[in-house]
Each structure stands twice: as C-alpha cells, then as structure tokens.
Amino acid sequence: MWFEQVLFFIAGIGALAGALGVVVLRNPFYSVLALVAHLLALAVLFLLLHAEFLAAGQVVVYAGAVMVLYIFVVAYIGGSDEPLRPEGGLLNAFGPLFAAAIGVELCIAFIASGLDALDTRGADVGAGFGSPAEIGQLLLTRFLVPFEAASYLLLVAAVGAVVLARRRRGLEDIGALEEVGAPPDRRNPPSAETTLEVRV
Amino acid sequence: MLEGTIVLIVKSIVIFAVFLQIVPLILLGERKLLGRFQSRIGPNRVGPKGLAQPIADVLKLLSKEQFTPATSVPWMMAIAPVISVTTAIATMAVIPFGPYDAWGGGFGLYGIDVSIGLLYFFAFGSLAFYGLVLGGWSSGSKYSFLGAMRAAAQLISYEVALGLSLLGVAMTAGSLSLVDIVEHQDGMWFVVPQFVGFCIFVVAGFAETARAPFDLPEGDAEIVGGYHTEFGGMRFGSFFMAEYMEVLIISGIGAACFLGGWRGPGPIELAPLWMLLKIILGATFFIWVRASMPRLRYDQLMSFGWKVLLPLATLNVLVTAIILVAT
Numbered sequence: 001m002w003f004e005q006v007l008f009f010i011a012g013i014g015a016l017a018g019a020l021g022v023v024v025l026r027n028p029f030y031s032v033l034a035l036v037a038h039l040l041a042l043a044v045l046f047l048l049l050h051a052e053f054l055a056a057g058q059v060v061v062y063a064g065a066v067m068v069l070y071i072f073v074v075a076y077i078g079g080s081d082e083p084l085r086p087e088g089g090l091l092n093a094f095g096p097l098f099a100a101a102i103g104v105e106l107c108i109a110f111i112a113s114g115l116d117a118l119d120t121r122g123a124d125v126g127a128g129f130g131s132p133a134e135i136g137q138l139l140l141t142r143f144l145v146p147f148e149a150a151s152y153l154l155l156v157a158a159v160g161a162v163v164l165a166r167r168r169r170g171l172e173d174i175g176a177l178e179e180v181g182a183p184p185d186r187r188n189p190p191s192a193e194t195t196l197e198v199r200v
Numbered sequence: 201m202l203e204g205t206i207v208l209i210v211k212s213i214v215i216f217a218v219f220l221q222i223v224p225l226i227l228l229g230e231r232k233l234l235g236r237f238q239s240r241i242g243p244n245r246v247g248p249k250g251l252a253q254p255i256a257d258v259l260k261l262l263s264k265e266q267f268t269p270a271t272s273v274p275w276m277m278a279i280a281p282v283i284s285v286t287t288a289i290a291t292m293a294v295i296p297f298g299p300y301d302a303w304g305g306g307f308g309l310y311g312i313d314v315s316i317g318l319l320y321f322f323a324f325g326s327l328a329f330y331g332l333v334l335g336g337w338s339s340g341s342k343y344s345f346l347g348a349m350r351a352a353a354q355l356i357s358y359e360v361a362l363g364l365s366l367l368g369v370a371m372t373a374g375s376l377s378l379v380d381i382v383e384h385q386d387g388m389w390f391v392v393p394q395f396v397g398f399c400i401f402v403v404a405g406f407a408e409t410a411r412a413p414f415d416l417p418e419g420d421a422e423i424v425g426g427y428h429t430e431f432g433g434m435r436f437g438s439f440f441m442a443e444y445m446e447v448l449i450i451s452g453i454g455a456a457c458f459l460g461g462w463r464g465p466g467p468i469e470l471a472p473l474w475m476l477l478k479i480i481l482g483a484t485f486f487i488w489v490r491a492s493m494p495r496l497r498y499d500q501l502m503s504f505g506w507k508v509l510l511p512l513a514t515l516n517v518l519v520t521a522i523i524l525v526a527t
Contacts, residue, residue, distance in 0.1 A: 008297065028486075029337070043323075056319035064326025068356055073335055075349070131315040132376050 008048055014041035028074045032067065039063045051130040207307050215292050215311050222252030222442045226480075230487045237491035262327065264433035271340030272430065280338060281431070284331030287443035291324045296379045298462045300473035309462070309472055310379060317377040318366055321453055322359065325408065328446070329355050334416065335439065336427035347426025351410060352490035353418035357505040358407035358414075364513035365400035368520040369457045371444065378453070382461030391462040396516045398458045400509055403448040407505065411486055413493035416501060420468035444483075451482025 020037025027033045039062045046055035126134075139147045222453045228243070231253070243250040293311030300308040307425020313319055329352060359362025370376050372393065373384040381390075391398045407414040418426035428439045455461060455478035464474030496504070 033334075033503070036402055040327075052314060052316045053319070056316045056323045059323035059324055060319060064323065064359075065356065068326075068329060072352065075345070090439055132319070133315070135506075199228065 004048055007044065008154065011041045011044035011048070014038070015045065029071075032070045032074050036063050036067050049130075050125055053130055053135050055131045120194070208312075211307075212293075212310050216289060218450060219289065219292055219445060222448060223441050226257065226444055226448070226483050227257070228254050229484070230490075231486070233487050239489070244397070258437070260425075261434050261437040266435060269340050269430050269431045273338040273340070276334050276338035277431070277435065280331050280335035281435045281442070281523060282331075284328060284339045284442035285336065285438050285445070287324045287331065288442045288449065292445070294320050294378055295449065295475075296382055296456055296461055297383050299379065301385065301467065303376065304331060308379065313377055313379045315375075315377055317375075317379075317381070318453075319376060320372060321449070323429055325353075326359065328442070331439075331442065332427045335431065339427075339430035340406075341360055341430050343423045344427050344429045344481065345430065346423050350423075351427055352506075354407055354410065354414065354417060354424050354501065357502060358509070359405045361395075361400055361505060361513045362404035362408055363402060363511040364510070365397045365515050366453075366457055367511040369516050371517070371520055371524055374514040376462075378456045382463065384458050385460045385463060388452055389458065389463075391458040394458065394516075394520070396452075396512065397520075400513045400516065401454055401458065404513075405454060406486070407501070409441075409446040409486070412490040413496050414501060415495060416498055417470045445484050446488050448479055451479045451486070454482055455479055480493070 015038055016032045018036075018041055019152040020035030022031050025034055039058060043058040043063070046052075046058060087192065217376040228251070228440060231357040232242040232250070234240075246252040246256045269276055294314065295306070295318050296310040296313070298309030300313075303304040332351040332355075333348045336346075336351070339345070369390050372390060373383060375384070384390075406412075410417045414424075414428075418428065423429075428436055431439060452475075455475060459478050461478075462471035462475045464470065464477075466474075
C-alpha cells in the first residue's frame, strides 16, 4: 500500500512539473519533452486508478504517436535559438490573470471533492474494472453511438489530411488545382524544372 | 504480500541476467554466422574458437572515451541510451517462458501477466522511439539528426502494421495477455490460421527493430551511423545492446503469438527451454536475412509500409473478424 502512495506522489509531482515545464521552458523542443513527461506521469496515475487499458492507450497514442509528430515539427522547424515569446500588450497583461482565475476555480472544485474522499478507500471497483475486455464491452454496447461517431470523425480527418497533402504536389493536374481554389500562375506555366522541384 | 514481492524481485533479476547474457552470445553468433555466410571464418582469435570475443568487445567499449561534440546537449546524450535500454528490458517482462506453476511453487515462468499484455509491448515500444530521437537530436550533428528522423518515421509507419498483424491473434485468442494467447494455441499454433498475420509481423518486426533490410536509420553508406554517430564507448554499446534486445523481444513476441510459445514435446518443466530455443531461432533468422538482403531505398520503405503492408494487415483483421463471427 505504501508503495502505491509513494508512486502517487512521484507521479503527481511529475505531472505538475511536466505541465509547468511546457509553459515555462523557452526552448520549444524542451517544452515538447516536458509534455511527454507530463503524459507519462498521467499514465502512471491512471495505472494507480486500476485503468490499465487507459494507461496503455495514453502511452501508445499520446506519448507514442501524437507527441512524435510534435517532435518532428519542432525538431525540423523550431530552432533552439528562437524561443517562443508572446507578442506583449493585452495578452501579456490578461493572460496570467485568466490563468490564475481558472487555477483557483479548479483548485476549489478538486479540493472540495478530494476532501470528501479523505479517510475512504476510494471508489469500489469490480475485478475486471479497466481491463480491455470490459472497456471493449462498454464501447460496443452502451457507448456504441459515440464510439462510431468518433471513428467517423477520425475517418473524415484522415481524408481531409490526404486532400490537403495532395494539394501541394498537384502541379501535374492543373484542372484539379483550380477546383480546390489555388489558381496556377498562367503567365509562367510550370516548366519541367519547377515541377521537379515541387515534387522533391 | 511480502512473498509475492520477493518472487517479483527474483523474477526481475533472472529476466535481466538471462537476457543480458544472451545479448553478447547473439552478437558472437551473428559475427560467426555472417562470416560463414560471406565465406569468411569470423572472429577466432580471442579464447577457444573466438568464444571470448564478446568479453573483449565489452572491455574495449567500457574503456573508451565518452566523447561529446561541442554542439551537443551532454545531459541528453547521457540519458538517451538509458531510455533505449530501459524500455527494451521493461518489455521483456511480458514474454512468457512457461505457464503458471510449471515448476511448482505457485509462480508463473514470466515476469508479469497483465491483461493489457500486447499493449504493454506497444507502449514500451513507442517509448523506445524517444531514446533514438533524443540521441540523434542531442548529438548536434546533421547525420545523427537525419538518422533519428528516419528512425522516427519508420517506427511510426510500421508500428501500425505490427499492431494490426497481432490484432488477428488477439481476436482469435480472445485476450491481449500473452500467457492466455499461448494457452489458446492448444491444438494448433497460430502461425497456421494467421499465416498472413505472421508474414506481416515478420516484415514489420524487421522494420521495427531497424535491422537489415530496413536499417535505414543507421544506413552507414548514406548517413555514417545514423542516430548513434556521435556516441562512443558504452553509450554506443547501450544503443547496440538495445538493438539486439529488440531483436530478442520481437522473436519472443512472435514465438509467443504465432509459434506456440513454450509448447513443445516433453514434460511441461522443459517449457522455458522450448521458448528460449524459439527465440534463438528467431534471432538467427534475423541474422540470416541481414546477410541475404540489400538495404531498401527510403521511398520504397515508406510506400511499402503504407501502401502494401497496412492494407494487407487491415484486410487480415477484417477476414479474421468475419471468420470468427461466422463460426
């Protein structure tokens, strides 16, 4: 039992430190890494809540797939010598204010429900709670409609990504380009050389 | 409670020790076999028939300088190999070497048997990526960076196919736990009903471990050594070790999911021996392919992964699902 408690505090501190690191660190690459650390700490917290499947999903999907794309973009584009800075003005003045307001509100909500749970052993969960079998059962019975709706949303997003990606290399069929609203330069029709350049 | 903890600790030490001992042996086996495949003799100077070669290699790596380039991020170069090795060793916990109570004493011959078994493998597999990317990025060298980005793109692309190829097995067995999956291969190994899945798994496994013919992340003819170009001494050794551990893991997962795991003739006490034999055979197959196949081009790798392997894997899952529902 004490081991779980120690793990909880380590993961909790890790999650908070990671979240702070994302906004405080100046180098975007380190910010992304802090976000990865935050997500991993969250996965540990999920494990402590008997949500094994969710923890594995968190690591595979967020830390393993989504963040990889972030790292790609930041590593290619974001130079370490160009720190991200806000433009100043209104955003600088009101940003911390709103953040503090939301922080206070969340603290009130969480501490209220957290104090209730003191001296209890937490929610009673069944033996198979959080296992892949149980989650699969729920997804295909009780939450079937939201589950299917989400999968259609992902399908639409994937098709959209393919369409957007095709637009850039569409110099070989100018007709298709006009349809999606990117007029080609009539005065300088693409020569073989420029086509090659775009394809590369 | 205390007894269970002690058993777990002993298991961890045994798994760690066994796999750490196998890696140098596989390395020696690879050099010997590669020599034979290429009509050479291979290492034969250190010890009888070159058997002590791995010790000499490790001693050399340990005594070498830990060089860090001026443009690098030194602390990150220090932790990147640690991430690679840690994730590799953590994955080995789920590879089953025998059923529960095979040797008596009330424990199973596996590190842990979790309900998310295969997902655990994928979770740590996707974390292994950070070892490569941090290593490549923190080196501050263009070749390292190119290698890291190649590795990232390759791992992401082939992990999808790898996952789908194992999904057929998970659906047939009705469980993600590797112990349950082996238990379900009672009458027939899954390599027969899931043959397409097995082929996809093998190909994607080669890409996932970045071994030849998919070793573009360290394609030495193009980008020196890829993500570990700037690493020296035991840090390079750790990356190297992690690579061979990945080979053992893919062989182990493949053996458990498709080749009947610990099943074999003889009494149940021999289970770990069969599993070990299957893993070693898998690793030998990796070496054989390395000696036989030329490296792919990068665009070939990508288009093969997304346009051939992924649709095939999806189709395999679909057909498996239809058959399972129909019968």
